[in-house]
Amino acid sequence: MSPLIASAALLLLLMLVAAAMADVTAATVAVSEGYTALFGFDNILRSADDRTVSLLLDRTTGSGLVSSSMYHHGFFSASIKLPSDYTAGVIVAFYTSNGEVYEKTHDELDFEFLGNIRGKPWRVQTNVYGNGSVSRGREERYVLPFDPTTEFHRYSILWTRDAIIFYVDDVPIRYIPRSSYTVDDFPSKPMSLYATIWDGSNWATSGGRYRVDYIHGPFVASFTDLALVGCRASPAARTPTDDGYCTEAEAALAASDPAVMTLAKQQAMRRFREQNMVYSYCYDTRRYPVPFPECDLVESERRRFKQSGHLRLAFRRRRRGRRPVRGVAGTAKADM
Template sequence: MGTYRLLALAVLVGTAAALQAINVATVEFEEGYTPLFGFDNIVRSADDRTVSLLLDRSTGSGFVSSSMYQHGFFSASIKLPSDYTAGVVVAFYVSNGDVFEKRHDELDFEFLGNIRGKPWRVQTNMYGNGSVSRGREERYVLPFDPTTEFHRYSILWTRAAVVFFVDDVPVREVRRSAAMAGDFPSKPMFLYATVWDASTWATSGGRYSVNYRYGPFVASFTDLALLGCRVDPIQMPSSGSAECTAVEDALLASDLAVMTLEKQQAMRRFREHNMVYSYCYDTLRYPVPFPECSVVDSERRRFKGNGHLRLALRRRHRPRPEARPGRPTRAADM
């Protein structure tokens, strides 16, 4: 393990220890979720508090919350597939694409598979009102091995802001502004968790495909948390109720939504050590930065015009030859 990786891990561990842990009630799978697809590839624990999703040659798999939520806090501890996982995407996200096909909202964690010996990358993204042509992607290198134990990933969504957390450390905050208009998610959403084959784009822009000789690929989820106002998708037009307003007011007033100085400092450190792409610095795609982008000159100089980090992060020594995977998957291997 390289010096930088040790330093980044120490920074994250020290940061997490300095912050107050996020404590919310968790639920059994049956209480809050239902299978979505790949039913034979969904394995639930005896106590119904852990669920594993499998991707094999036949199909991926996924589950979805039983209710929609008008704002809320959504969290899970996730252990990602191990070994060679190029092309495999594990997603944990909220969306309403099945209800609002042309004007859907979405908030994403996408774990973008990896080549053995390389660090995992996670992408966060946000869409509002069908704004799919204006992707707000940010990518980070995880400063730990997410395949050996569970790590917690959380999304806080209120009418004022969206915050993404890794192990209770905020890693991204998007504050709502009038200039964002409908690009800020505002309609009720379901929570989803999926694992699927994204060979065409996930790892090095599609250079490396899923190799099913290393499957099945297993992603496990536990400590499932759903906190927010449940909304009936059929009765949605009348669901902006006083009850939902009261629930969100309580959420906004809670420690979850208060961005303390300690949280701001922790977020800045994580981003300095781990962010490798930001749409705010991608002037090739977006010559004019989006209104929510806070362009910091010292940070901007670290990124190229395409939004990617100028210098690759030094993480670990190169793997021994025998630890490297074979060539990218051929059709015969699928």
């Protein structure tokens, strides 16, 4: 291939990447195009059009998928519908990790959905691990302002060189600028994307008080609108496949809509956190007597939380009169 043709081909590729990045939320893939089975093969059910996958947890096993490629930064998203009824001890996870490659220095970004006893809401926890920082996972926990079991809702992770943003239905719920972190604690190595359902009886519900009851199973979590956008890393070298491609891809990613924290997004995030956050590591002085450098401690906010980092007022009282809110991720963590 002549240099001119090669340059034209690279330019076309970069243009396609930039176009995709311009609206990363629309860049969805078929299940078999982006993922391979990880475990519980018989408990993975794909739709006829290969756009939706259901993961089952039963008495024999849970199940999970892993992305076919590793990514060095990216936008990762899925619309998820969670199991209903009695789901205590059940964990549905949607997360990035490189733990299978870097066992002692792994990075990880988690959405962990924690089941509950009948009548109690699902909760979602976000975790951030950098360079093996398993003792400081920076957990935050929220209740959802909708019933996540009746229809699909979208959950997204944006990871760039400069920031990490967690989204729920296109509303940012957590923003982590790299500048606020210590160098070693910000995820920096290529990661794979995982979707799993598994038995977390030992800790998921009331610190293990309520365990999975398989009488109510099988428990089914469905995933659709799968998005995997970013710089792919070589499976062998675990490094970006092409410096030019990655430079352009990351620049386009940083300029994409999910990466731009407008004033409206900041206000929406603040409202979500004020109304739905029920645990914050920044206010957990029992586990972390010395606050993390990125924690912006606000006295009026601090008074809402106990020394354990949990919200002072019970969720039921705090939300009275409103409609009820109806494997292997990172290990937890707090006695939440």
